Amino acid sequence: MSHIHGGPDVHGVPRWDFSTNANACGPCPAALAAVQRADAAHYPDPAYSRLGDALAAHHGVAAERIVVAGSASEFIARITAAVAGGGGRRFWLPALAYGDYAQAARAWGLQRVDDPAQADLAWLCEPSSPRGMAEAMATSVAEACSVVVLDRAYEPLRLGGRCSLDAAALDRVWQLWSPNKALGLTGVRGAYAIAPLQGLALARRLEQLAPSWPLGAHAVAMLSAWVLPEVQQWLAQSRTQLARWKAEQLALLQGAGWQCLPSEANYFCARAPHPVDVAALRAQGIKLRDTASMGLPDHWRLGVLPTEAQAALAKALTIPQELTQ
Template identity: 35%
Template sequence: MSDLLPPLLPRSPHGGPSSTAFSGLDFSVNSNPYGPNPVLLEAVRNADHAHYPDPAYLDVRQALADWHGVSPDMVALSVGASDLLHRLARAFLPAGSKLLSLHAPFGELERAARLQRAEVVVVGELPAALLTQTRLVYVGQPHNPTGRCLSEGERQTVADACAAAGALLVLDLAYAPFTEVSINYQPSTIALHSPGKAHGLVGARPAYAIAAPEVVARLENLAPAWHLPAGTAALLQKLPHAQEFLAHTLPQVRRDALALAAALARFGAVEHHGTPYMTLEVGDGARVPRELLALGIKVRDCTSYSLPGHIRVSTQGGTRDARLIAALQEVRDG
């Protein structure tokens, strides 16, 4: 009987809060420190929480479809990208198939694949031809935690390879607004959007995907009824009309991140590609976060990303970033 059931796997590690109380500065979360977007926050607060929403969320899907220049049947909605990734795995990764990931995948997708008894193959460069039984190819645009990004031509090459092999290319665009990555939607591509990061509203868990109608139909079929709370639905419907916040705040986030990367360079090798987050080589990726935590500073150990000896930090603004630098100096001085 147990052979027929999905395996029990531990939760994927993430940055941000845990069950342990913490009141210091959190550099482990890659969210806009100048949020939340007041327009979207008002939409959440004013949503109709007293009644069931339209189970098909037609108005929400139409608003997002008009914004992206696609049809509503190409929009799948979700509470958090993690739910969409788990549904993707259930829909397109049968046991024995392969998930091919450029660099380490987001932990939730890896976990979802392993729950399906699929094989996870991590590569540093995408091959010219996909491996046999590859059903999903995952590319972070930009990648987390490195910030690396494929060029438009490279993305097209991967999309063509997926189309030829009958696979789907999953482009994780959680941090695309920070780097202004633009995507052309294609039948072999699933564009996964998590606007809560850029708008400083990760707690509302807004997410959606743009994909071919037959892909969206499978994703929607795996969702329970009324899977989107009223506040999250209202946020997504308002999203196309709430972009002014990004124009005001993201340039400052970029300036803060550049300044932080420059200040971190004296502690070790820094990898930064324009995102709010960056990696720092510290030698002991487990010890340094523990010692920083004792000083009221939380960072992300990158061991789970196959980058032992590195931490990931995300800018929290000038004065708070200065406290991180001071804490790192204290840890180094011992």
């Protein structure tokens, strides 16, 4: 069973990579500078005390609720292992979802159920992947299952709408944050989760299951920079630019007959009016993301890229020149 992701492949880094959802305005200069200054000659603090305090203050929660992770995918695997180790046997996730949720569940022998009330572990993601929308069942799932994880990887890149869960509901679920996409630094792996108010026992169990130093010095530097005012200001400005590029990209593809699905994030799914020659596109430095592995066959997920990248896509797809202007 192979992991399916966008981004670089055997051919290297695509020149025009529509297959990932990283912030196309990035990398964030202040965060990149922090990573470049990281002290790679020494171990980080194994308790990550200062980082935990900074993340807790950023979110207005107690530091004991912060659980650091090597990446979002590492946390997905670890919390699944913890639930299975505690006797969990069933999981729930939306019909369209990131493949790592189900893959981790299968690895631990969990069975998928249709009713979240019967699940020992449930997954939500907002904005969702691949659609970039709110989860219709978010509120009911948060109330029905004892361990619910809300993946908020794309929340910092939300260009419209708002989270389905209010503050009280958010305190009942695990919130998984992986800022590297928002910062345009996907090569730096590092994430963290906020435990629910009633989830401290599981939080301690997750810490026991973690290897020593799950975060290296560069990940600590990135996450420490994440909470800085100047980084958050840069992020807010980037969302304005991304919204402009998204409008251009939607108009381009819709004008060429693509059926584009609604999205609140810096990416969207679309169905081509004719078969897409993936190999030919890749030969021209362009990569799209097939969403079949996320439950949406015959569609492509496209991250929003600058006008220059859109022009390259239009040329490769032989879209008339007037639609690219």
